[in-house]
Amino acid sequence: MKGICEVCGKTKTVHKNQKTGKTVCGVCCRKDPETHQKCFGCKEKKPVAAYNDSGEPLCKKCYHRDPTLYEKCFGCGNDKPVHTRDKIGRPICHTCYQPRWRAQKSAV
Numbered sequence: 430m431k432g433i434c435e436v437c438g439k440t441k442t443v444h445k446n447q448k449t450g451k452t453v454c455g456v457c458c459r460k461d462p463e464t465h466q467k468c469f470g471c472k473e474k475k476p477v478a479a480y481n482d483s484g485e486p487l488c489k490k491c492y493h494r495d496p497t498l499y500e501k502c503f504g505c506g507n508d509k510p511v512h513t514r515d516k517i518g519r520p521i522c523h524t525c526y527q528p529r530w531r532a533q534k535s536a537v
Contacts, residue, residue, distance in 0.1 A: 436461075470494065 432443040436457035443452045446464065458464050459476040467474050469481060470491030478489040479498060492498060492510060499508040503515065504525030512523040 430443065431440065432452055433440050434443050434454040434457055435451040436453050439454065441454040441456075443454050444458075445451070446453050446458060446461075449461075449463065453461075462474075464476065465474045466477050466486040468477075468488040468491055469485035470487055473488065475488035477486040478492040479487050481487055481495065481498065487495065487498075496508070498510065500511050500520040501507070502509050502511075502522040502525055503519035504521055507522065509522035509524070511520040512526045513521050515521060
C-alpha cells in the first residue's frame with residue numbers, strides 16, 4: 430500500500446513493521462538491524478531477501494546462490510532469481526528488469 434514512511438518521511442510502498450509497529454518502506458526496513466535475521470545459508474545476521482522452501486531466511490547473496498528458488502523469467506525464459514513480478518505475478522529477472530517492465534507493470 431502507498432503511504433508515508435515513518436522513518437524517512439517519503440511517500441512509498443509501505444508496510445507495518447511487526448516489531449516496532451511503525452509504517453515503513455522497504456529501504457528503511459532493510460537498514461533497521463532489528464529486522465535482520467540470521468541467514469540460513471551464511472549464518473550471518475542480515476536483511477532477509479527471501480525464504481527457502483522450508484521457511485528459513487536467506488540474505489540476498491545466499492538467495493542468488495540457491496538454484497532451487499529460481500523461476501523461469503517471463504522476459505528471457507531463463508531460470509534465474511526473481512527480481513520483481515509484473516501485475517499478474519509473472520517473474521522478471523534482474524537482467525530483464527528495465528524501464529519497459531516498470532511501464533508494463535503499471536499497465537498490466
